[in-house]
Amino acid sequence: MSNNWKSYKPLLIPAIPDLHEISVYEKNNGYQALKKILKDRKTWSPANVVNEVKTANIRGRGGAGFNAGLKWSFMPEPDGEPRYLACNGDESEPGTFKDRKIFEFNPHQFIEGAIIAAYAMHVEVIYVYIRGEYRPFVQKLQKAIDQAYDKGYLGKKILGSDFSVEMHTHMGAGAYICGEESSLMESLEGKRGYPRVKPPFPAQRGLWGRPTTINNIETLANVPLVMNHGSDWYLEIGPSTHPGPVLYGISGHVNRPGVYEYPAGMNIMTLINEVAGGVRGGKKLKALIPGGSSTPPLRADMLEGVTMDADSLREAGSMMGTAGMVVLDEDTDIVELVWRISHFYDHESCGQCTPCREGTGWLEKTLRKMKDGNGEMRDLDLLLAICYRMEGRTICALADAAAWPVRYSIDRFRDEFEKKCKKTVYAVA
């Protein structure tokens, strides 16, 4: 797929003016997937919809990359009591700014996907959790939801069927951790966003103790595509192990930053050089953070032939994350950068678990000392030790997210760190 990206026509956010208006969306095949399902509920029983989506292998676009249909299949049999779908629009991972594009330019495709997901999982209430900083985008989504209610795609007895579902927006208020799915549920329940101990998993005990599934916004926007065109068609897009379109958020030192939609598995250098117009000011590329701040940065020389999909990035030594790519030029001060990332995680740690609460602050303080030129060589070992002691020791993955960039940066840019450190020689006592 070396060059056919050039002819790729966006599917998640097609270039259609005013697509956010329901009438325009309807004219462009909108809500057809939902209609198709509700018209032929024998073919499209909830279980069959789950299977179709599972086959399509839509890998969660929120960072974990888990098969969305498989996640849906974890929901227990309905027992007549409430069950919930929570749509995760918290999008707070630095470097990530893609879901807001869906809210602004193609909200109905997400709404349609969420309704189908609700149908497939026997859910009657959908909450869309969106970070509080996105207030203008929440308003845009709310407008689209209102339109969908007016047209009978949401609410009681949708399109004359006996299927009903409500959709509510819920605005966060400034807490990165609320993007973690159990923390998101706590926040939705009106509490401090403390991640929950798992098990029980959300499908067992989620919102208000009831079965709940949490899906990313972009993930759900893929669902109508699968239902309209079939999983076979969907699997043809991008690599078979990580199929479908992806919203690449490219930022940092590039000429044309922004969100681009291409199939998964795009060559990274193509994305940087051709799609985003290359490194700004004709400078050399130093490094790339491929999928948001928690994904380990890759040195320029590690990017050769690497593509934006889970497998290729794992091999290269990083992760797909949210596909929020931060491009860093040769003048970037890695120590300064890593300090700022640590500062972020220190600020955002909820403070519940010991290793994260204390470890993020310790990393931040040590890196601050280092970037201010007061570091010592032994601090590098200390930083690594702190990272190892944080990873895998907490309820949620924030500690890991905070440790990885530090650990891998030291590993991959050790000389830059060493340059910032004083060469103190300690007499052996």
Add this chain to the structure above:
Amino acid sequence: MPEIFIDNKRYEYEKPGKVLQFMLDNGLDLPFFCYHPSLSIPANCRQCMVKAGMPVFDREKGTFETDENGDRVIRFFPKLMTACSLDLADGIVVHTHHTDDLVKQAQADNLEFILINHPLDCPICDQAGECPLQILTYKYGPEGSRFEHKKVHKPKAIQLGPRVILDAERCINCTRCVRFTDEISKSYQLSIISRGDKNYPMTANDQEFDDPYSLNTVDICPVGALTSADFRFRARVWEMNQTPSIDMSNGKGCSTWLWTRDNMVLRVTPRFNEEVNDHWMPDAGRLAYRKFNENRISRPHMRPDETEQVRTSWNNARLTLLEELEKVSPADILVIGSPHASVEDNYALRTCFSRLGVSKFLFVPHIESGSGDGFLITDDQAPNANGVRSLGFEETEGKALAKLIETKKPRLIAILDDDLIGRTDLTREHFSEAWTVVWGTNHNDTTQAADLVIPVTTAAEHAASYVNVDGRIQRTVPAKETMYTNRRLNLEMSMGRLDHYGTKFDNWVTDANRVDCIPAWEFLIRLEDDGAASGWESSRQIMEEIAKAFPAYREVSYDRMDEENGIQLKLEQDSEVKTA
């Protein structure tokens, strides 16, 4: 029976539960901070990490997979697990610090993290000596700190409420206090505020932490973040002796510890009793320790004429009472038992006065309607109403008693430890036409109005039993010495570590705090002419006699009460047993 393997040793379990609690129940050690058996499990301190795995089950063969040695193949969880939140599962394998170096390392790592922002101010911290963080750090912690930055500063010495003081810097965010107010006391007065390493527990703005159970948060705080305003800086914990007892301040009779030094009770904390109070007790019961130390009646007091009371000798007191008893006929004697006094003392009162020919015994329950909360605070203000009632004392109300005195005009009134004037059932005038003897622990309106006052021991000084509002009989042991007891000689006295290993000179230096008093029964037997009609030498013997005399007490003995943390009585007057 399902099985669990901990450090290569096999155990069986009956009920589903968590690994940490199972280990604690089996006397195995594992460090933890946030876990508390009576609270929800947040697994946030991350201290109780273990390596855990499950045997691999071969579905086709229907057996567990085995390796070449015939041992089960274990699939370990990829990460260390917190034992507090880990479910017991049949065949689960757990490795602790005893058998796994990574676990040992992880426990030390976690303590290093906890300590980086913890002020190491143990020398001035009240918690020192009974501080889980201190103890576990010595046992499992790292040898030093590699933290070379300024610690996070937070508010210190904040008066959270009338009884609790917060040092936020010491807090390790275990959230036990918040969970206590949310789940147990349900006052919802605390929340963790802020975020990350700036977190600490706090009340709403300008709101007082006046939860009537607030001091329980001090008990369960695993560090010195929450301390008792009353006990703060009063003593180091290792200077005190700890004696099991029960709460005298209301009808629930919570199991307690009395903490003593130099014959003073310095604080009261709850003692676990599943049947009564779990791990908790109301604040009021803790502050009641003052009654054991302050305003005590020491030596008998009498009023020779209409003037002030004066101190007198025990012998004089005894002879005076005998003289007064000679003067009146039994019908003119009014004997009032007390819900504040023990079963044994009430029984002795009744027995001795029965011998004198008195047949009617009254008592006035001490009820404040509406003050109970259905939890550990009862309407009943006395610890032993059911006990007095069960011994055949006739229950009467304050007003009825007053009327009785006004109409029947008894010539001699005998009152066992009960401040009937103070609680406004009676007035001084009721004593004006009778000669009055009161057995009392503390000076109060009633003792001051009496003609003869016999100082008696408190629950902190005697071995005696009390029957709570639910009909459960529990007993006390002496925690502090009186003028006539000795820690080493008194067999009912609990022996603390200091008694065993300290010397009299380095621990029990003050004789001044000994009160000149005796148990009421000891005085009462002296009224008998030959002094030996009853033959009691200890309260234990009295209880043996009661057990023979009263069907409800048939199964009761001191030994059984000690073993079972109290005994549920089947009171004959079950219908009359009042529950708060």
Add this chain to the structure above:
Amino acid sequence: MAETYTFDAKDLAEIEKLTAKYPEKQAAVLPVLWYAQDKFGHSDPAVQKLVSETLGVPEAHIRGVVSFYTQFYDKPMGKNVLDVCTCLSCQVCGGYDMLHYIEEKLGIKAGETTPDGQFSLQSVECLGACGYAPMLQVTNDKFVNHLTREKVDKLIEDLKAGNKPEFESNPMPQHEKGS
């Protein structure tokens, strides 16, 4: 000094609608705090008390929530709160330069409010506009992207004159090329 805040009948009707979205009242804590903050400009203790009483949720809990989420102001702020992103993409694209420029221009440090109460300035974490760095957000609402000194000058003039920034749409570059 202590102001009292109240919800009128219209507010209570709106809050009723917000609560109706959830099976439990407590879930409405965030929406109602937002509603209150929009109305009163902050979520100080008095506002927290009002929200607590309105929803029947313990006040300590409300305080815990307000202090957890950075967008809730637990004390009155300037009329315009400038949240300058300095995180990651904004950091490497001059976010700190913009922050320092504004600090200099307003004569305050990040975290402070101008004496006239017009502006509060904060250095904040990623706001989700990484492709349009450096950027800032005005009082929890509109984003102002691609900051330059000139753009900052104009923004501050506009805000002083009472003009709030308009919503800036950042189209997909792909679309522009295609159309």
